[in-house]
Amino acid sequence: xxxxxxxxxxxxxxxxxxxxxxxxxxxxxxxxxxxxxxxxxxxxxxxxxxxxxxxxxxxxxxxxxxxxxxxxxxxxxxxxxxxxxxxxxxxxxxxxxxxxxxxxxxxxxxxxxxxxxxxxxxxxxxxxxxxxxxxxxxxxxxxxxxxxxxxxxxxxxxxxxxxxxxxxxxxxxxxxxxxxxxxxxxxxxxxxxxxxxxxxxxxxxxxxxxxxxxxxxxxxxxxxxxxxxxxxxxxxxxxxxxxxxxxxxxxxxxxxxxxxxxx
Amino acid sequence: xxxxxxxxxxxxxxxxxxxxxxxxxxxxxxxxxxxxxxxxxxxxxxxxxxxxxxxxxxxxxxxxxxxxxxxxxxxxxxxxxxxxxxxxxxxx
Numbered sequence: 001x002x003x004x005x006x007x008x009x010x011x012x013x014x015x016x017x018x019x020x021x022x023x024x025x026x027x028x029x030x031x032x033x034x035x036x037x038x039x040x041x042x043x044x045x046x047x048x049x050x051x052x053x054x055x056x057x058x059x060x061x062x063x064x065x066x067x068x069x070x071x072x073x074x075x076x077x078x079x080x081x082x083x084x085x086x087x088x089x090x091x092x093x094x095x096x097x098x099x100x101x102x103x104x105x106x107x108x109x110x111x112x113x114x115x116x117x118x119x120x121x122x123x124x125x126x127x128x129x130x131x132x133x134x135x136x137x138x139x140x141x142x143x144x145x146x147x148x149x150x151x152x153x154x155x156x157x158x159x160x161x162x163x164x165x166x167x168x169x170x171x172x173x174x175x176x177x178x179x180x181x182x183x184x185x186x187x188x189x190x191x192x193x194x195x196x197x198x199x200x201x202x203x204x205x206x207x208x209x210x211x212x213x214x215x216x217x218x219x220x221x222x223x224x225x226x227x228x229x230x231x232x233x234x235x236x237x238x239x240x241x242x243x244x245x246x247x248x249x250x251x252x253x254x255x256x257x258x259x260x261x262x263x
Numbered sequence: 264x265x266x267x268x269x270x271x272x273x274x275x276x277x278x279x280x281x282x283x284x285x286x287x288x289x290x291x292x293x294x295x296x297x298x299x300x301x302x303x304x305x306x307x308x309x310x311x312x313x314x315x316x317x318x319x320x321x322x323x324x325x326x327x328x329x330x331x332x333x334x335x336x337x338x339x340x341x342x343x344x345x346x347x348x349x350x351x352x353x354x355x
Contacts, residue, residue, distance in 0.1 A: 146279050146282055146283050149287075150283065150290065153287050179276070181274070185280055189276070193284065193287065
């Protein structure tokens, strides 16, 4: 039975695409057959974060308009043979596709994949409506900032109104040092305010920048964010893994491994 | 290091949290921070007629609470009005 998950946030720049790339790759590492769909028509990015930008021939709009078959548009990942990307169109806009067409598109993929991940554009307009139309489950990404959380709250309201089956939260870019000195909202603060289930807490990690520079998702690697994303993937497939709060993890082991990394 | 914690400014994380709480409910209940302030002023005026309240420490916010009869969180108006004294008006 396949599951269709939309990754959304409302606000731009909080890490939707990074999260999509890492969660998709992580699920593939766990042996699942995964397809990532970039639904941000006109502003395509997921291909770059995945390092697949040079392999694009056809895109999502081509599939919807019948210019090609689905198989022709799907790009196989460089590293994982069970991971695919359906890129977005760069020269069109959000109105090129309707929610009804998206529902059909993901339904056509259901039989062939375990997980279908939809990377949603920022905003609450048609691009968002398209992305959530066919989804069974939503993951809302936010950061511990007033503007991002306000938008997340609005998105959660819209998802509830659209009868989304399950809505879960990822709090991204948590800076333990700032939380500790009281200059950043903690994970508990964010959970308390948004009052939905949490599926991931991802620390701010400069390796994320490096990994997107290289076009290679870092999920599963030894870095703090890589581990946090792998935990998210395990929770998605139903494993019961307690949330690691980045702000209270500085035990002996953590500091030691940090020290070793630096040396 | 601040040697006089009394004079220390509030941490910005706490400021963010408080702003957000107000903002979210204002978004939901469709009432702006200005309206919240007006509600607060009106409440001070009304309650002051009956008791001596500490108007500087009044806290008023919209919260999301799970009501016992309903699964969803619903907004409630929460007011915390510290009372200094209740004048004896010979009612009791």
